[in-house]
Amino acid sequence: MSCERPRMRGPACRITKEGRAMHRSWSTLRARxxxxxxxxxxGQIAFYSFVVILLSGVVLTVFYEPSADHVVYDGPYAPLHGVPMSRALDSTMAITFEVRGGLLMRQVHHWATLIMMAAITLHxxxxxxxxxxxxxxxxxxxxxxGLLVVTLGAGLTGTSLPDDMASGTSLxxxxxxxxxTPFIGSELSALLFGGPFPGDVIAWFYPLHVVVLPAVLVALFVIGAxxxxxxxxxxxxxxxxxxDTVxxxxxxxxxxxxxxxFCFVTAVSLLMAATATINPVWLYGPADPANASAGVGPAWYLAFLDGSLRLAPGWEFVWWGRTFSLAVLLPVxxxxxxxxxxxxYPFLEERxxxxxxxxxLLERPRDNxxxxxxxxxxITFYGVxxxxxxxxxxxxxxxxSVNSLLHVFQVLLILGPPAAFVITRRLCTGLQERNAGIVQHGxxxxxxxxxxxxxxxxxxRPVDAVRRWQLIGASGENRAIPPTSDVKHDGAA
Ligand code: HEM
Structure with missing residues (x-):
């Protein structure tokens, strides 16, 4: 491509070319x-809640101490006075009760995480x-x-940072x-926790949470855009x-x-943070692996993993002198x-x-x-x-009885998905036929x-163009059902 100014040579000429390229992409974007x-x-809601998470995360980082060293709590929350806890929890308690706006920042960070997870799932x-x-x-x-999986990781590492009872139980x-895990289980655990459990997992999770995973998320958002x-x-x-026409x-x-x-997502996160308590670590107290409460559950986005562990039967077998526990291997x-x-899935469907x-052009669920x-x-499998x-x-x-309830869920896990498939398929076909009938007969x-x-x-009355699109969408024409003799269009009787 020739330079706009013919007598100019070298870098100046290159700037002109780059400038023209930028101008061209800007014009293309404006015309889009x-x-x-x-x-x-x-997708946009997911990105904007991520921005809220980043901003609140930076504020939290200023006051949070990623350390498993033990101290005795002597802060303003009287019920925990004299209780030994990690510096991580001590600093989280300080953020909550001593830093101005600290509790708001923690809660914004947490609520925005839930909004982001929900938005990515819906997307x-x-x-x-x-x-x-x-x-x-x-x-x-x-x-x-990728965004879904990495955000799950960020949520898991984030909820572990306060080192309270809820974090300790999920760890x-x-x-x-x-x-x-057969053969390498102990090594894997020692690697993650930096020694025998509970080890110093915070030292590992902290850089992962505040640098590595957010950087991966930024990269994924950029690639997506x-x-x-x-x-x-x-x-x-x-x-x-x-x-061809948008x-x-x-x-x-x-x-x-x-x-x-963006303003709306920020406002909703702030409103929720200001009015609804989330993760009240002061009520849970410090992590204690020997003292997990039955009421403590994982965050909703990690609950399916916990549910799979609960539903697996306690089978195990011995092979090569090792015990293999299907109660864990099967759910994993x-x-x-x-x-x-x-x-x-997209690659399978294409094949x-x-x-x-x-x-x-997007399809409507009933079209396929x-x-x-x-x-x-x-969804039924995940939901059970x-x-x-x-x-x-x-x-x-x-x-x-909790055992009877688990048996019901086990049956639902096996029978629910095929039943849901058959019923949904029948419903979609029925909707298609009904809509095609309306288009056909008016x-x-x-x-x-x-x-x-x-x-x-x-x-x-004949169906107008807009209603026709609403009823049979882009691909409906091929599926129109044949006319029956008892109905006719207006005036045709
Ligand atoms: C998508 C990315 C992220 C997710 C899903 C996420 C999620 C979470 C969650 C759920 C918590 C527990 C909050 C609580 O105490 O109730 C947490 C804690 C924390 N996060 Fe994040 N976070 C993300 C990114 C970041 C970033 C980028 C930073 C820093 C720049 C950060 C800094 C922190 C700190 C310091 C804590 C511990 C303080 C505390 O728990 O009060 N986070 N994070």
């Missing part, structure tokens, strides 16, 4: 249209049920899946799982929207709206397989259906009953594991007219 649909906002579900993962967006799916479970801008935006089907807002309007969303294998299937085309059935089966994590609390609340008007031969028919 961004689809406007509520279901497309989850992934939205991508799945609308087929937003098909070519050319298969990598986007992996990026969002004890983690230690049990590691120890049960670059990929999203590289391709034409995916949009829900609707009037005027085709694989309907939406200009970049500047979308940017202003997005800034509004099941959860790993479940997550692996989620990660590779099985042979659909390698690029898609820029098999995929939607698989999705609901997956999730609910099983609260089996002890449910048993106490409803005065039931909308009922309630006016019944008598025919010359003495028969009666109801008058039907």
């Amino acid at each position: 249209v961004f689809p406007d649909h509520w279901s497309l906002l989850f 992934l579900l939205r991508l799945f049920f609308t087929a937003g993962f098909r070519r050319p967006r298969r990598l986007n799916w992996l990026v969002v899946f 004890a479970v983690l230690d049990g799982v590691l120890q049960a 670059v990929l999203a801008l590289k391709h034409k935006p995916a949009q829900p089907a609707g009037p005027g929207r085709t694989e 309907v939406g807002r200009p970049a500047i309007v979308a940017a202003v709206k997005s800034f509004g969303l 294998a099941a959860c790993t397989l479940f997550l692996a299937l989620v990660a590779v 099985l259906t042979g659909d390698r085309r690029d898609h820029h 009953p098999t995929r939607t059935g698989i999705g609901v089966a997956g 594991l999730w609910a099983a994590a609260g089996a002890d609390t449910m048993a106490v609340f409803f005065q039931l 909308i009922e008007t309630g006016q019944v007219i008598r025919l010359p031969d003495g028969g009666y028919v109801e008058k039907h």
